[in-house]
Amino acid sequence: MSAETKGVSDLKEKSESLVGARLRMRRLARRLTLQELAEKSGLSVGLLSQIERGMTTPSLRSLRQISTALEMPLGWLFEPAPHPSDDLIVRAENRRKMDLGPGAMVKELMSPDSVLDIQIIRIVIQPGGTSGDKPYNNPIGAKCGTIISGQLGLEVSGKEYVLKAGDSFAFRAENMHRFWCAGDEPVDLIWVVTPALY
Amino acid sequence: MSAETKGVSDLKEKSESLVGARLRMRRLARRLTLQELAEKSGLSVGLLSQIERGMTTPSLRSLRQISTALEMPLGWLFEPAPHPSDDLIVRAENRRKMDLGPGAMVKELMSPDSVLDIQIIRIVIQPGGTSGDKPYNNPIGAKCGTIISGQLGLEVSGKEYVLKAGDSFAFRAENMHRFWCAGDEPVDLIWVVTPALY
DNA sequence: CAAAAATTTCACTATTGCTAAATTCAATGT
DNA sequence: ACATTGAATTTAGCAATAGTGAAATTTTTG
Numbered sequence: 203m204s205a206e207t208k209g210v211s212d213l214k215e216k217s218e219s220l221v222g223a224r225l226r227m228r229r230l231a232r233r234l235t236l237q238e239l240a241e242k243s244g245l246s247v248g249l250l251s252q253i254e255r256g257m258t259t260p261s262l263r264s265l266r267q268i269s270t271a272l273e274m275p276l277g278w279l280f281e282p283a284p285h286p287s288d289d290l291i292v293r294a295e296n297r298r299k300m301d302l303g304p305g306a307m308v309k310e311l312m313s314p315d316s317v318l319d320i321q322i323i324r325i326v327i328q329p330g331g332t333s334g335d336k337p338y339n340n341p342i343g344a345k346c347g348t349i350i351s352g353q354l355g356l357e358v359s360g361k362e363y364v365l366k367a368g369d370s371f372a373f374r375a376e377n378m379h380r381f382w383c384a385g386d387e388p389v390d391l392i393w394v395v396t397p398a399l400y
Numbered sequence: 401m402s403a404e405t406k407g408v409s410d411l412k413e414k415s416e417s418l419v420g421a422r423l424r425m426r427r428l429a430r431r432l433t434l435q436e437l438a439e440k441s442g443l444s445v446g447l448l449s450q451i452e453r454g455m456t457t458p459s460l461r462s463l464r465q466i467s468t469a470l471e472m473p474l475g476w477l478f479e480p481a482p483h484p485s486d487d488l489i490v491r492a493e494n495r496r497k498m499d500l501g502p503g504a505m506v507k508e509l510m511s512p513d514s515v516l517d518i519q520i521i522r523i524v525i526q527p528g529g530t531s532g533d534k535p536y537n538n539p540i541g542a543k544c545g546t547i548i549s550g551q552l553g554l555e556v557s558g559k560e561y562v563l564k565a566g567d568s569f570a571f572r573a574e575n576m577h578r579f580w581c582a583g584d585e586p587v588d589l590i591w592v593v594t595p596a597l598y
Numbered sequence: 599c600a601a602a603a604a605t606t607t608c609a610c611t612a613t614t615g616c617t618a619a620a621t622t623c624a625a626t627g628t
Numbered sequence: 629a630c631a632t633t634g635a636a637t638t639t640a641g642c643a644a645t646a647g648t649g650a651a652a653t654t655t656t657t658g
Binding site: 260265281290295297313319321345347348356363367369370371372396 | 477492518522572
């Protein structure tokens, strides 16, 4: 319990200094001085300095003012820290076949396990195959993809589309959606999700 | 100015109540009472109630405690609200050619503008073409892709890989990376980034 | 090197996050 | 219908610190 508490505490501290460091990175990327950011955000120079160096923790109100001034979504501040990449390649013959929900659809996971932010999947749907009769969604994130061959039917928020080879799509995952093979030959597509779902 | 200030103020208030509402949603989804969450998070029942109803704004410290207790990444609280999708399809003939940095590379944007979380790009690199001699990175996010034809050279965090048709990759964008055509014929690939960069 | 610009430090106060207890509300059992 | 229990909300108040503005220090520029 005590060791566990200690671990959590360490984690917190790292996360906090990351927010400040990211804010500074973003500010410097935009070539702003603290004074300029202070003017844009309506906060004081001293506070911004202290926040960036992790000396104080900004309220959400202040944080919003800063991220608005930096033209940056607030969520970017809370992304996981970068770590060295390994096992980032999946060879064609090493793809993992995924559990098949509806029949007439083959899904292969093309992503390594080590990356949690994005995932790439190869899907082949036989004629008549579909993700299901009912649209579904995911709580957060986004999806996109492109058609390699064949025709895909796609429904998003009640609107239906037919896509052919070379067409592409992107939508937020909260929107209700479903998809199916829209031709009389199999459709082969690349389907990408963020964050990783599988 | 006055009307503009007012608009910003309204936006802030909406965002704040969204955080609380999302926390409640998440808590109910996990079938926790306020008391149980209080115990898990080490915060008081009264505070949690007030946060969920937007009566008070939690410090980042408290917010971290709550999100840890709810087993939820902090960033989820700051996602944009879902909105109806429109213009989510890009037809093959409507792709936009992108500004070409290095020579011998063609990039086409396959994503609609309306989705900011993910972006899909078709890249064709002629033999000898490269993203540049120096690895680069992006402050946040992730990238993935797959090879349609040809061979791609990819360097991530100092490690080099050669990928052929059907192979795929994924890595966090903070890692230094560069890529090039690794064969004597053009390489054709799908490149996906989250969040959107272009 | 001097001056200007940028950042950090400092002392202090206004603000409110947060608590514990009281109250209210909702559900259940007799 | 009433009593009890559990869950959520409200209340009063204080300890902590977010945030300020000015001074000091550091860095950059010419």
